[in-house]
Amino acid sequence: MKIALEVAKHVDKVRINPGLYVFEKPKSDRTEYAQTEFDEIGDKIFETLEPLVVSLRDQGKAMRIGVNHGSLAERMLFTYGDTPEGMVESALEFIRICESLDFRNIVISLKASRAPVMLAAYRLMAQRMAALGMDYPLHLGVTEAGDGEYGRIKSTAGIATLLAEGIGDTIRVSLTEPPEKEIPVCYGILQALGLRKTMVEYVACPSCGRTLFNLEDVLHKVREATNHLTGLDIAVMGCIVNGPGEMADADYGYVGKQAGYIALYRGRDEIKRVPESEGVQELINLIKADGRWVEP
Numbered sequence: 193m194k195i196a197l198e199v200a201k202h203v204d205k206v207r208i209n210p211g212l213y214v215f216e217k218p219k220s221d222r223t224e225y226a227q228t229e230f231d232e233i234g235d236k237i238f239e240t241l242e243p244l245v246v247s248l249r250d251q252g253k254a255m256r257i258g259v260n261h262g263s264l265a266e267r268m269l270f271t272y273g274d275t276p277e278g279m280v281e282s283a284l285e286f287i288r289i290c291e292s293l294d295f296r297n298i299v300i301s302l303k304a305s306r307a308p309v310m311l312a313a314y315r316l317m318a319q320r321m322a323a324l325g326m327d328y329p330l331h332l333g334v335t336e337a338g339d340g341e342y343g344r345i346k347s348t349a350g351i352a353t354l355l356a357e358g359i360g361d362t363i364r365v366s367l368t369e370p371p372e373k374e375i376p377v378c379y380g381i382l383q384a385l386g387l388r389k390t391m392v393e394y395v396a397c398p399s400c401g402r403t404l405f406n407l408e409d410v411l412h413k414v415r416e417a418t419n420h421l422t423g424l425d426i427a428v429m430g431c432i433v434n435g436p437g438e439m440a441d442a443d444y445g446y447v448g449k450q451a452g453y454i455a456l457y458r459g460r461d462e463i464k465r466v467p468e469s470e471g472v473q474e475l476i477n478l479i480k481a482d483g484r485w486v487e488p
């Protein structure tokens with residue numbers, strides 16, 4: 193608490209964890225939680241939280257009420273179990289304290305290390321807030337997602353599912369890797385959902401018996417040459433049988449035409465046929481001719 197109060201002087205937003213804010217020592221022999229005891233701790237939380245809320249409120253700063261599935265308070269665990277409901281009630285208790293002190297500059301997070309748990313918690317929170325007439329932004333994340341490919345898949349499964357449902361205002365991908373590795377994943381999630389466009393969108397077919405060139409190789413070369421052109425959609429398709437129709441309205445297409453030749457497309461129109469060896473350079477020339485090229 194003292195740390196939070198000091199930190200509040202120096203940063204724009206302070207995150208507090210309701211589960212740890214007023215520490216309740218777990219009693220292993222507890223069989224019930226009397227309402228009076230529940231409320232007493234509630235009063236203690238109010239007293240402890242008030243100075244921080246007042247400080248943030250008076251400075252025009254923000255607070256994140258960051259509930260974590262793994263560290264729910266003893267009495268929430270006892271009353272609601274280790275459940276999304278317990279997470280939501282924990283957040284609501286802190287929101288009510290903030291509101292009673294006329295402080296509404298709040299962001300809520302309900303992270304869990306399991307995607308289904310965080311999905312359930314955020315969905316329930318969105319429902320509860322709608323029912324209560326609250327409209328606080330939700331900060332999404334799967335906590336302790338791990339590293340590597342699976343850490344990214346797990347984070348995306350949780351974050352993207354909610355964003356696609358219209359739930360969530362800010363996101364964080366938490367990887368057991370240097371923090372700068374988290375940012376491209378966030379950008380990728382937003383771009384894949386069509387919520388932001390921060391890089392070139394590549395459309396490429398998976399290749400099949402009809403493929404007329406080494407698709408992986410060409411996609412790699414096209415990407416190397418064009419990945420700085422934010423805002424464009426570029427397709428690399430193996431053949432003209434299905435390629436042009438499946439380019440999904442890309443701005444430019446590089447499509448296998450016949451052995452040794454590719455066709456360049458602008459939108460749905462075939463612009464020219466060129467030898468495969470000149471394909472990437474001709475694609476660049478076409479983008480340049482359209483005035484859409486910028487030097488890397």
Ligand code: SF4
Nearest residue numbers: 397400403430431435
């Ligand atoms: S676009 Fe052509 S080469 Fe690519 S997967 Fe479809 S049919 Fe095969």
